[in-house]
Amino acid sequence: MSAKTINWGIIGAGRIAAKFAEDLNSVSNCQLLAIASRDLEKAKQFALTHKAQKAYGSYEALVDDSGIDAIYIATPHSFHKPHSLLALAQHKAVLCEKPFAMNLEEVDAMIEGSKANNTLLMEAMWTMFLPHFQYVLNLVKNGHFGKVLKLEADFGFNPEYDETSRVFKKSLGGGSLLDIGIYPVFAALSTLGVPKSITAEATYFPNGTDATCTMEFNYDDAQAILKSTFLEETKTEAIFHCERGLIKMNGRFHQPTTVTLISGNGDYKTKDFNCTRFGYNYEIEHFNTLLRQGKTESPIMPFETSRQLIHILDKVRAKIGLDYT
16 A cells, blocks of 8 residues: 655745755655745745745745645744744644754744644754764664764854845844754764753854854763854864764764764774765655654654753853844
């Protein structure tokens, strides 16, 4: 018996939505039914490019479409909560782009919306579903090189400063921490857990968005040295220093890449996972399976993981004195 075809809608027609749509079209037994943008012409062009059957000029019209089963939220960070709740209220399963929301209070409201409507909700932390990342999680869990003593993870690039861009707008959650710092933080959370203590420092652009954020997470027997920056291109690696060797997710570690294992005696090997797409297809396949099974929460990216992640980011913001007002 063939699997039920999942009809998807996308809210927001930007760059990430385009990548998601391209990978969605590669997944079997699902299709992009509709795209919504506040700019109808932009939605129509997106639909033409990515083979969506319908284009809407409002998000409300899309969530009211009875043919849609699942909605991907690809709007700026500050809109994740209202747009997720809008879709959940119509019993549309929601895959919401990271960060899940602006703070823990908003994340909790979204989770309550999911529970109240008995409707599937998941944070689109696509990295968690990538084969290389799952491979490293398994190595760490099974103590391939013994315990992790230190994690070093960074993410940096150097976009042109533009106060009109979403990336630099404080009111939209712009700045390095929520946009790219979330990936090194997630690498630490998913392997070492919730830190015992956090220290952090930041530098800022003229409009108050964070340009760089350096963080140190302390655990009982390990530490994580993390960095995000919009001021320079970095290697964007995640390196696990273990008792008997190194595990290195090569740049860019948050997207499909290779993993290098270096033993204590200097022997090394690099594993290539031969991913040919952007990598959003893995989370899409998982989400489709959950929806077909009638699940309302993912066992791989559960609510508690999203709560822990945003709570850590809230703590970092408190340390560096960053707010989004």
